[in-house]
Amino acid sequence: MEEILTVKKISKKYEDVDVFSDLSLSVKKGEKVVIVGPSGCGKSTFLRCLNGLETIDEGEILIDGEKLRQDTKEIYHIREKLGMVFQSYDLFPHLSILQNIVLAPVRVQKRDKKEAEAEAMELLERVGLSSKKDNYPRQLSGGQKQRVAIVRALLMHPEILLLDEITAALDPEMVREVLEVVLLLAREGRTMLIVTHEMQFAKAVADRMIFLDEGRIVEEGSPEEFFTHPRTDRLKKFLKSFAYE
Amino acid sequence: MGFDVLLKGNNLLRLLQGLEVALKISLLSVVISLAGGVLLGVVVSLKNNVVNGVYRVYLEIVRIMPQLVLLFIVYFGTTKAMGINLSAEAASVIVFSFWGIAEMADLVRGALAGIPVIQYEASYALGLNRIQAYRFVIVPQILRRMVPLSINLITRMIKTTSLVMMIGIVEVLKVGQQIIEANRKTSPNGAFGVFAVVFLLYFLACWPISMLSKYLEKKWEN
Numbered sequence: 454m455e456e457i458l459t460v461k462k463i464s465k466k467y468e469d470v471d472v473f474s475d476l477s478l479s480v481k482k483g484e485k486v487v488i489v490g491p492s493g494c495g496k497s498t499f500l501r502c503l504n505g506l507e508t509i510d511e512g513e514i515l516i517d518g519e520k521l522r523q524d525t526k527e528i529y530h531i532r533e534k535l536g537m538v539f540q541s542y543d544l545f546p547h548l549s550i551l552q553n554i555v556l557a558p559v560r561v562q563k564r565d566k567k568e569a570e571a572e573a574m575e576l577l578e579r580v581g582l583s584s585k586k587d588n589y590p591r592q593l594s595g596g597q598k599q600r601v602a603i604v605r606a607l608l609m610h611p612e613i614l615l616l617d618e619i620t621a622a623l624d625p626e627m628v629r630e631v632l633e634v635v636l637l638l639a640r641e642g643r644t645m646l647i648v649t650h651e652m653q654f655a656k657a658v659a660d661r662m663i664f665l666d667e668g669r670i671v672e673e674g675s676p677e678e679f680f681t682h683p684r685t686d687r688l689k690k691f692l693k694s695f696a697y698e
Numbered sequence: 699m700g701f702d703v704l705l706k707g708n709n710l711l712r713l714l715q716g717l718e719v720a721l722k723i724s725l726l727s728v729v730i731s732l733a734g735g736v737l738l739g740v741v742v743s744l745k746n747n748v749v750n751g752v753y754r755v756y757l758e759i760v761r762i763m764p765q766l767v768l769l770f771i772v773y774f775g776t777t778k779a780m781g782i783n784l785s786a787e788a789a790s791v792i793v794f795s796f797w798g799i800a801e802m803a804d805l806v807r808g809a810l811a812g813i814p815v816i817q818y819e820a821s822y823a824l825g826l827n828r829i830q831a832y833r834f835v836i837v838p839q840i841l842r843r844m845v846p847l848s849i850n851l852i853t854r855m856i857k858t859t860s861l862v863m864m865i866g867i868v869e870v871l872k873v874g875q876q877i878i879e880a881n882r883k884t885s886p887n888g889a890f891g892v893f894a895v896v897f898l899l900y901f902l903a904c905w906p907i908s909m910l911s912k913y914l915e916k917k918w919e920n
Binding site for chain 1: 814816817819820821822823824825826827830834835838839842918
């Protein structure tokens with residue numbers, strides 16, 4: 454299958470500290486890649502670099518064959534190919550649910566409002582939230598908001614979904630409803646790059662697991678090998694910290 | 699009760715003309731303050747050390763100094779010290795704008811600072827460019843935060859115009875005093891009636907603005 458995302462030896466520093474260096478990764482169309490690692494290992498920063506919310510110091514990022522350049526008009530065009538969902542949902546508080554979802558398709562992609570709304574309603578229906586279309590974000594629970602944020606990203610028809618610890622801010626009982634939506638999308642064959650701390654979920658969704666530590670890929674492999682036969686001591690130790698589950 | 703004084707001659711008309719003087723000064727000052735305050739608020743939000751240092755001193759001066767002292771300094775002080783001959787109206791507009799710009803800038807700065815960075819990032823991540831992010835996401839949120847606070851400032855400015863009679867401007871309160879003085883013999887109880895009407899006039903000037911604010915707040919409740 455064709456490669457949709459190629460990361461070639463990228464490096465990033467904050468002041469003098471390496472966030473990551475010489476990081477390379479490629480993702481094929483339809484592949485689900487899950488990145489795990491201890492806090493501060495650079496995994497969220499890595500996702501943010503992919504759509505240019507953070508700059509990289511060296512290396513290059515190719516998305517669908519196009520080079521991601523910083524500070525150019527092209528970056529807006531490339532961002533349309535990347536749907537990102539954040540830990541804290543970040544819906545726009547002054548817009549209704551439906552308005553939140555259709556804002557970018559209508560304003561950025563100049564799609565017909567009626568058509569965008571119809572598609573939005575279809576997607577809302579699928580995540581069980583069509584009755585909330587006229588509500589405002591503050592009237593929704595965390596899990597509901599996160600499902601809306603996923604729909605909002607989907608309506609831009611992105612090539613790749615970047616999910617940045619989307620359940621980390623949720624109450625435990627709401628984690629499942631969000632993860633089920635992601636699993637649903639995974640089965641549709643969407644390309645996804647997921648950063649998470651939910652190991653059970655990672656196991657269920659991943660085609661490939663990546664363990665990131667101190668800005669380097671320490672280990673990668675299929676979920677079976679990754680969880681049952683970790684090769685490095687660092688990954689063994691990391692997985693052990695979840696062992697009470 | 700002394701309301702009869704108002705019907706004598708053209709007393710009521712004179713009061714209304716006095717109100718017009720007060721409203722002209724406040725309207726002009728409010729427009730200057732809104733425009734200048736938004737501009738200054740944005741500049742201050744760029745966090746240049748020198749600019750913000752000067753701005754902080756400016757804001758403190760405005761907050762500490764009674765408006766009346768500022769009026770005296772500008773009207774009497776500049777005339778004597780600098781040989782500039784300002785009309786009382788011009789001096790009033792300068793003082794009220796000086797005050798309004800500082801307060802307005804602080805409101806804008808506060809509203810801008812209150813928008814989380816992630817709101818910008820969420821907009822960019824959806825493909826919105828900088829202008830679109832401001833137009834559809836950031837500015838509407840700022841407006842919603844600003845409206846009640848700026849309406850409060852505007853009504854305060856209108857009310858405070860009653861001070862300008864101290865530098866010789868014949869506005870609504872001064873007209874009221876004049877009417878009472880002139881009719882002291884014939885209507886010794888004039889004070890109550892006249893001041894009650896002055897009160898009513900201020901109320902009529904500020905109330906619609908407050909209602910507008912309430913309406914917008916309700917409309918934007920979410």
